[in-house]
Amino acid sequence: MTIQVISANRLGDGIVVYLATNGGWSECIAHARVIDGEEQGEAALDVAGGAVEACAVVDPYLIDITGSGGTRRPTLNREMIRAKGPTVRLDIGKQAAR
C-alpha cells in the first residue's frame, strides 16, 4: 500500500510546499503529513482546498512516497525533482539549502 503526501505551490512565490503535520505547509517533504488510504487522502485534500480558498497555495495534489522522515522520497522522478531542485544546478533550489 503506497503512502502519500500532498504537494502544492505557494501562491505568493510559487515555491513547492507540502501539507505538514501541523496543518500548515512546509517546504521540506520530510515534514509532510503522511496520508494512508483514501479516507485520509480526501480529508487532506479538503484541508488543502481550504488553503486554496485562503489564497495560501495553488494546485494541491496527492503524490506517492516511500521511506520516512529524512529518507522520505517521492516515487516519481518529477516529484523527486520538485522536492529537491534542478538536477543540473545542485547549487540552487531546496537541495542547496540543506
Add this chain to the structure above:
Amino acid sequence: MPILKNGAVIDDPWIVIADDQPLLVSRPIIVSLARWIAGREILQRRNGLVGVRLRSDELAEDIAADLDHLSLVAIEFPAIGDGRGYTTGRLLRERYGFSGELRAVGPLVRDVFLFLHRCGFDAIEARDAVEAAAWPQAVGAITVAYQNAADHGAPRLRRRDYSPAAAVEHNGRS
C-alpha cells in the same frame, strides 16, 4: 448579476425567455437564435421588444439579415478563454451596422471590459457589483491602442501620431 450599459449599472428591462417558455407580450424579451429562426414571422412584429442571444459558436452572419428587427443582440462568453464573441460583436457593429444594444453575457470580470468595449459592446453582464463598479478603472487602464477596432475614431483613445519626431522627443537626442 449587474448589467452595465454604457458604463453605468442599469435596471435591466430585458427578460430571457427559455426555448420552452411562452413569449411575454409586453416586455422586451431575449430569445435564442434557434427560437428566432423558428418563430421569425411572429417575433419580427414585436416592434423592437425583442433581442436574440447567440451562443459562442453562433456567428454574426447567422443573424446579420435580421438586425433591423432587433433592439438587442446578446453574445455569450461561456468562459474567459472563449474569444469568439469578440469577432461576432465586432462584425455586427462594423460590418453589419448593428446600432442596437450589443450585450456581452458571461458573467464577466473587469479584465475583459476594455476588449469588449473596443469590439463594440455597449452592455456587459458583470460578474458582481464589485466588478461592475470597476468599469471606469478597467476601461481607463490602457489609454492607447495600436490597432483599429470597432471603436476607431473614439476620441478617448490616443492612437499613433505618425511623426518620427515623436520618438526623438521621447528618447532624447539619440
Add this chain to the structure above:
Amino acid sequence: MYLYDAIDQSLVDQRVEQFRDQVGRRLTGALSEDEFKPLRLMNGLYLQLHAYMLRVAIPYGTLSSNQMRKLAHIADAYDKGYGHFTTRQNLQYNWPTLEQTPDILAELATVQMHAMQTSGNCIRNVTADQYAGVAADEVADPRIVAEVIRQWSTLHPEFSFLPRKFKLAITGSVRDRAAVRVHDIGIVIKRNDEGEIGYQVIVGGGLGRTPVIGVNLREFLPERHLLSYLEAILRVYNQAGRRDNKYKARIKILVRETGTAEFIRLVEAEWEQIRDSAVELPRGEYERIAAFFAPPAYEILSRNDGGFARHRLEDRDFASWARTNVAPHKQPGYAIANITLKPEGGIPGDATSQQMDAMASLADRFSFSEIRVTHEQNLVLPHVRQADLHGLWQTLKRYDLAAPNLGLISDIIACPGMDYCSLATARSIPLAQDISKHFADLERQHHIGELKLKISGCINACGHHHVGHIGILGVDKRGEEYYQITLGGSADEAPSIGKIIGPAIPYDKVVDAIETLTETYLAIRVGDERFVDTVRRAGLDPFKQALYADP
C-alpha cells in the same frame, strides 16, 4: 532598432499597473486561480515545477546593450543570477515570485521591454532571422514587418482569446534562418519581377504533437495588404478553430480538417471584405518604423581586413572560432559574430548575469550596442569590424562565451525539460551536457561537420526536435527516462520533419547511440555531404541497422 515614443511607453507602463492590480486581486482572493491564470499568462508568467517562470519578450530577437544590462540586473535582483534564452528568441527567468513580478515588469518598462503575450492563447512574440539587416542574401530587413506585426497584435481586442497560442516568424531572405515553415504563420519577404516587395504567406506549420510543414496561402501578397490579410487569417481561426480539445486547437489542425483549398477560400473571402480598409497600415507609419532599422554609421573599410587574416594564421584557436562563429556581413570590412551559449558540458541557452553584462559591454564596444538572440539559443553581435574580431574573441574567452561550435554537434538546442518544466516527461539538459562532453574534441566535431541536434523533454517540442538533423524526444517508460530518436529534420528553406528510427532507448544508452549514428554517417557519406544530406540520400536503413540490428 525600434525606439519607443510616448504612445509605446504609455502602453507598457499602463500594462504594468494593470497587472499589479490583477496580482493584488489574486492575492486577496478577489480573483480565483482559474480567473487569474489567463491574465498572468498574457503577461508571460507561468507556474512551473519549482516556482513561477517569467518569459520576457525580446521582439524579433533584437536587444540593445542597455536592455541586456537590465536583464542582468533583474537576474541578480529578483532571480538567481542567470536567465535562459529560448527557441523563440525570448528570455526566461526561473525563480521570480508572483508578488515581485509587477516590479520586475516595471523595471523592464524603463528600458522599453515587457512580457506581454509571451504566453496565453494570443499572438506571441514574432520571431525573425537573427542576421536581419546584415546578411548579404537579404531581400529586406524582416524586423520592420516584425515590429509592425508586434504592434498590431499587442492587446488586439478581437484576438486576445484565440483557440490556442499563435506564433509568427519572418525571414527576409530566401535562406530561412527563422524556421518560418513550422510556424502558425510564416512570412517570406520577396521581390517580384517588377522589383516590388511582397510577402509569401505560409500557414499551418507547427511542431508539438502533430508536426507539419505549413502550406502556401499566398505566393506574393503586396506589401500594403499585410495587416488586412493577417486579420483575415486570424478572424477565420478565431471563429472556426476548435475549442473542444486543447490538443486539436492550433491553426494547423483547422487547415487540415478544413482542407487547404477550402481554408484558402475562407481566408480570401474574409479578406475581400476588409482589404483596403482602416486596418491597413498607412505608408507613413510603415516608413516611420522602417527608419529605426536603417543601418548604423558604418565606417568605410576595405572588404577584407588584413589584421583579421593575420590573426587567423597566427592563432589557431582564434582561427577555429572564426571558422564556425564568424559569418560574412554585407558591409565591407565588417562581420557577424556568433556567440554560442553552448560551452562544453554547459546548460544550452543559459547565461549568467556576468555574461549578460559582458555581452552588453562588448556590444557597446564592438557592435553599435546591438545584440541578437537566435532561435537556436545563441547570441549574435551583428556589426563587428573584422579588425575587432580578435579583441572581441579574447574578451569572450574570459567569460566562457567563446565556444567555437556554431552549427556543430555540440551546438545543441535543448528545452529546460523536467529539471524545470511542469509539462516535461523527461530531462533534456543533462543529456545535452553528456553529449556535449562526449563530443568535446573539436577536430572530431569538424570532421562530423554541421549537425543540428535538438532535444525536447516532452511532446510539446519546445526543443524543436522534429526539425533537428538528429532529434531527441524524452519520454517516460514505466517511470524511467527513455529517448526516441528522429533523423533528417530541418527547419530551413528545405524543411522536413524528422522520422523516428526505432523504439525509445534508455538514458544511459543515448550517448552511445549518437556516437553510432555519427560513425555510420562518416562511413557512408559521399563527398562533403552534411549529416542531414546523407540521411536524405541514404535513407534511415543504414542508421536503423547500425543502432538496432543485433550485432
